Amino acid sequence: MAGIHEELEPFFNPKSVAVIGATTRTGPGSFNVMENMIWFGYKGEIYPVNPRYDEVLGRKCYKDVRDIKADVDLALIAIPRHIVPSVVKACAEKGIKSVIVVSQGFAEVGGEGKKFQDEIVETAKRAEMRILGPNTLGTHNFFDNFTTSFIPIEKRDYEPIGVMCQTGLFFAGFPRLKYGKIVDVGGICDVDHVDIIRYYAEDPKIKQIFVHLEGLRPGRGKAFLEAIKGAKARGKDVIVMKAGETKAGREAVMSHTGSLAVEDKVFEGVLRQAEAQRVRDYTELQAVSHALLKLPRMKGDKIAMLTHHGAAGVMAIDILEEFGLRLAELSDEAKKAVQELSPPWLPIGNPVDIWPGLMGGPERMHRTALKAVLDDKNVDGVLLSIHIADYSAWPVGAYGHAEAIKELAPQYDKPVIVVPVGDRQEGTRRYLENVKNVAVLDNLREAARAFLALLPSA
Amino acid sequence: MAGIHEELEPFFNPKSVAVIGATTRTGPGSFNVMENMIWFGYKGEIYPVNPRYDEVLGRKCYKDVRDIKADVDLALIAIPRHIVPSVVKACAEKGIKSVIVVSQGFAEVGGEGKKFQDEIVETAKRAEMRILGPNTLGTHNFFDNFTTSFIPIEKRDYEPIGVMCQTGLFFAGFPRLKYGKIVDVGGICDVDHVDIIRYYAEDPKIKQIFVHLEGLRPGRGKAFLEAIKGAKARGKDVIVMKAGETKAGREAVMSHTGSLAVEDKVFEGVLRQAEAQRVRDYTELQAVSHALLKLPRMKGDKIAMLTHHGAAGVMAIDILEEFGLRLAELSDEAKKAVQELSPPWLPIGNPVDIWPGLMGGPERMHRTALKAVLDDKNVDGVLLSIHIADYSAWPVGAYGHAEAIKELAPQYDKPVIVVPVGDRQEGTRRYLENVKNVAVLDNLREAARAFLALLPSA
Incomplete structure (x- = not known):
């Protein structure tokens, strides 16, 4: 388990990042991740990649990620889904070990999407590359001023709370839960809740871990339980919100993230064993989070x-x-x-x-x-x-x-x-x-x- | 049922009021009801009554309520409990038909308190006088700038909501429930929930009625149901919050207001028949109130x-x-x-x-x-x-x-x-x-x- 923090750190705080699908459109409503990244104060190197431009936001723009001479710590991919598999291959050839796939329309919609996703996973395995996503906002990190969110996140106070979610819903935070780091695990083709809980458990900046999940990948129940226990053993509080309590909810989970929702009773038992706090809505979440942090x-x-x-x-x-x-x-x-x-x-x-x-x-x-x-x-x-x-x-x-x-x-x-x-x-x-x-x-x-x-x- | 609005109107909007137990102590922490009344903008006559003073807040102070020559619409009694019975008698002799007993320590504490309360009720019956309380903050009325609350209530916007409660808890209002009129029925030696629901039902200024109750007097269940139905028939929404859901809660009700708490299941059935909205906490109360008023x-x-x-x-x-x-x-x-x-x-x-x-x-x-x-x-x-x-x-x-x-x-x-x-x-x-x-x-x-x-x- 040692080393997971180092392994996943480039997703939250990379030394350099390639923005594949960078755009010159800026301002409100443009959802320009590179603009957000600069505005939020990221100090590392940013390499825009897009065959259509020579320059994006004052930086040299590359036709292909393989054209970048310097080392690239993280690649952020936001392009139409059908070209994602070949671009992930290019990232592998460039030697990039951490990739975020923002694009949507993969396994969660079935059909061709499923095929594209399988290709990506195959490439990642061969190249020992970690992939976050697809269908994700990526990460946001107040401690180190890094963001991959195409929705601009305001600068604000933050607390030693690490959030992971299967949605972008929580990126804007809550009036009484001002997270310090957040990650959207999205469609979970690789990096999952278990990895992130372990990452936060080893993170000295994080005291409280909030997990939003809809479902776990098959066979990950035991690892999930162990990861929470590990975090608790390191003195971190763990709060969990699970959607898909009802049958209708579980069906909706399937079509949202393509993951199999766990039967609620089974899950309840797991959480009790792990001594995690379960919350059912935003209000309860904020009350519990605030109490554990302050009291x-x-x-x-x-x-x-x-x-x-x-x-x-x-x-x-x-x-x-x-x-x-x-x-x-x-x-x-x-x-x-x-x-x-x-x-x-x-x-x-x-x-x-x-x-x-x-x-x-x-x-x-x-x-x-x-x-x-x-x-x-x-x-x-x-x-x-x-x-x-x-x-x-x-x-x-x-x-x-x-x-x-x-x-x-x-x-x-x-x-x-x-x-x-x-x-x-x-x-x-x-x-x-x-x-x-x-x-x-x-x-x-x-x-x-x-x-x-x-x-x-x- | 005709005339209940006229009968109870002096509690909310009297032409003149005698403040029995008026004090010269003013400012924050003095809980001076007469000061509050003036500050809040009451335009009727105020007659302070207290044998210790000749003048209170610039007004002639009377030794005895019977010394007042003019008609008195409402008497407000805030004096030690043991002298309340004789003062209520004096009010009856003066011909006052509406009396609020603010003082505490009556039937709800048993013993002598019970005896004092019985005496008051006896006097009121004989004199055809209506009594609100004991152990009450009385009323507060934003429409007509009248208050009997010894806790100062801020001037603010208000909505066509009539509140009745068995507590002073709600007088300060809620961020999203800005009542227009409120009454604390307190220990209910006479005026009760049923009377007040009928009063609000006939009140053209009131569109929504919120009822907080701990218990009903024996035999008032059917009248309570009918009063709610009557209010609904006049197009008013009725929201009810009942405390004492659990056995421990019901025991506490007994010692708080001396009233018998109704078994929760029985009560639930009554509310369902009356098609009233039941809420269980402040959050639910505000959501339902706001929705009914706005949507x-x-x-x-x-x-x-x-x-x-x-x-x-x-x-x-x-x-x-x-x-x-x-x-x-x-x-x-x-x-x-x-x-x-x-x-x-x-x-x-x-x-x-x-x-x-x-x-x-x-x-x-x-x-x-x-x-x-x-x-x-x-x-x-x-x-x-x-x-x-x-x-x-x-x-x-x-x-x-x-x-x-x-x-x-x-x-x-x-x-x-x-x-x-x-x-x-x-x-x-x-x-x-x-x-x-x-x-x-x-x-x-x-x-x-x-x-x-x-x-x-x-």
Whole structure:
């Protein structure tokens, strides 16, 4: 397994790249990969290849990849499908070991497409060349400013997350999942999920691996399981989203990527063995990804909830039970601390209704209640469902909630998940987003899912 | 049932209000309801009542509510629980017919609290007075600038949505549910969900009713069902969120509001009979509310999906099947229109993968494909999962997607739901949020839930 990172590195960060099918058309809507590559800041050599031009974007253009004198680390092929097989052969003759086939219309559409794909695979095997694709956007790499995407990707902040997908869908990222590297394995004629998981597992820049897949190639189930286990053994979190849960979905997978979708139950078992996190939609994906990246693991499954609203407490009880989590039995010390600031008639339980006690001074109550549950040995994680008004608005002022969280949460080793109440939540999010041990999520269900991901067994 | 709107109107829009327990403490953290009332722009008379002061916020303060000479439409009581019963009696003597008891610690905590509540109810019955509460924030009304909330509520845009809840949780609203009127029925010693549903049903300003409840008073099940049916008969949509789904949840309901939680299965049956929309969390609530407010109803259950990504199509197939929706069998005309702009090897199905055809001109492809499915008689609703980049970013330019939607969707009578792909979605949302027949939702699951709410039988 050693060496897979080195072997696949040219796909993500090549020293030089030949763009076969380079075009002089530029600007929005031109989907010009070479233009994107330059704009995104790639520092290596780019060699455009297209018999129609002498020059593309100020660089000498080659008629044939074999005409390039210098070494070529990676070839990117975006030309009509019927000429792809001969161009892959040319790449093999040039000694290129890494090729991305962007073009579409191969095995996934059957017929001639299947024949073309077989030819490509045959060439690659003989030449010990690795092929990514066909039908792929290739890779995008924020760490090293490299892209092969013909859709321009914006420059932005990124996190130590490696994504692999069987689609270009995820290249634009998510509001709360800002990947650092991404690869579309496309039609998987060669490089597959297993290879990429191993690559990311060996990548020191990657802490979390997100796998989107529709199906695996026959016989790769065990290797897939082992690759995830290997990544986990290196301390990386693995999140998996598999499409094709239903029969109709599995049929659609066949026509989309030409790969055989795995029966969902079989797959579920594999993931459980590998202790990977399975997510079913974008919302769950973002909640789990964010929690794993930002929050400490729990030592047990016992949650304390602080709320301004008994009703939110009731909702949380339903949802925590549905997710198999437990409400902590609070220690006497914790109860006493809250009781002292609350009206004597108020029974102190969990969820902790901190509202009545708030009337005597909101900041003090927040600080006391939060400290009480963080100090409590019976509590593994803290959930807050509270109003945190927008700081810019009067008279909806700040009541010391967020300040208490910002001060206390980083001092403990427990996840603190905040579900803000109200129609203006951006201020809260911004105020707390970089606070250690704190995550702000949209609703109680997301919060419960995030806690699940932080269980000791997860 | 006639007259319920008139009877309860003083709770939402009184001509005059006595604030019993008025305070001179002002500013953030003071929870001064009278200050909020003035700040929010209430134009009626306010009479502060508190034996400790001669003047509150520039108004003459009365020792006793009976000292007020003018008529008082509504009394708002926020004083320690043990003196509430005698003050309610004083209100009865003054001839006040509407009373809100904000104070906490009554039947929901048992013991003496139960005794106090019984006394209040007895007084109200004798005096033909209606009581809202105890343990309530009261009401907030954007249409008429009235509030009884001691938590300040920001001025903002609002929609023709009437909310009732058994909590103050929802008073701050939601990013995508900007209610116009809200009421917290609290501990329900008198005015209950049934009354409020009837009130909103007769309210010409209200088009959609959202009901949050934990439990109903014994014997009110049938009236609740009839009230919802009555509202629906008047063309209003009704959305219900019920807490206490699990056994633990039902026990918590008991201690929160002192009301008996209904067994979930029984309740589910009631809602189905009433054809109300049931939602289980904030996310689902907002998706359904937004869809019902903005989108036309469907004539059938057949969805056409346009996507840039085969993978999103596969995910959508799974999710639509899970929600019991159907993918439309596209007409030959629709298929032909898309096929003409796509590579000849691409099979045209539903979901419609418009990506390959996009390469020849994105704007034309979007316009053609969208028009094809909107024109198609086999299609009842349209789902788009597409990249719509932020309009401010280069080179991630606009490709004519949003423009096509903005131009075409308003010309048809079908719902168009857009699920944007990518990490910067705010631009898309703003660009499309006021377009007729269009809703922008966060993910495919929300979209499927929204379509369910638009079924002819829903």
